[in-house]
Amino acid sequence: MQYFLVKSEPFKYSWDKFNQDGRTFWDGVRNYQARNNLKEMKEGDLVLFYHSNEGKNVVGVAKVVKEFYQDPTTEDKNWVVVDLVPVETLKNPVSLETIKKDERLIDIALVRQGRLSVMQLKQAEFDRILELGAG
DNA sequence: GCCAACGTTGGC
DNA sequence: GCCAACGTTGGC
Numbered sequence: 001m002q003y004f005l006v007k008s009e010p011f012k013y014s015w016d017k018f019n020q021d022g023r024t025f026w027d028g029v030r031n032y033q034a035r036n037n038l039k040e041m042k043e044g045d046l047v048l049f050y051h052s053n054e055g056k057n058v059v060g061v062a063k064v065v066k067e068f069y070q071d072p073t074t075e076d077k078n079w080v081v082v083d084l085v086p087v088e089t090l091k092n093p094v095s096l097e098t099i100k101k102d103e104r105l106i107d108i109a110l111v112r113q114g115r116l117s118v119m120q121l122k123q124a125e126f127d128r129i130l131e132l133g134a135g
Numbered sequence: 136g137c138c139a140a141c142g143t144t145g146g147c
Numbered sequence: 148g149c150c151a152a153c154g155t156t157g158g159c
Contacts, residue, residue, distance in 0.1 A: 007157090009156095009157090031156095032142085033142090052156080052157060052158090053156090053157060056157090056158075113141085114139090114141090114156075114157060114158070115141060115142080115155080115157065116156095
């Protein structure tokens with residue numbers, strides 16, 4: 001079991017919209033590092049959903065239901081998507097500020113490499129964020 | 136709206 | 148293959 005975090009601008013695709021849809025393919029990744037992380041995802045892996053720009057917090061947990069395949073929005077073979085479904089909404093969204101202040105989360109890619117949109121998390125980091133989100 | 140970080144592109 | 152220029156992301 002692996003753990004990940006994905007970013008989305010709420011204007012583009014929000015957690016609410018995701019829950020209304022019930023399932024989505026995660027498209028729009030146009031960065032090789034992020035793409036490689038997408039390819040690492042296996043069915044059943046858990047993914048934190050982070051709102052960038054607006055909110056700047058982790059709002060919920062999603063699950064991988066289909067491993068990577070060709071991005072249907074482009075012909076370019078470089079890009080892939082995975083299918084995700086929502087699992088649970090965090091009671092207390094965990095803000096970037098909170099994450100930055102937590103010594104156990106100081107090392108995660110969200111902080112270290114701000115621009116990366118798909119990243120892997122250690123289980124301890126994933127658990128810690130859920131703990132903070134439970135309120 | 137600004138700017139830092141950083142990935143990508145293209146000239147040499 | 149290096150590196151300057153440029154574009155994009157995302158925090159502030």
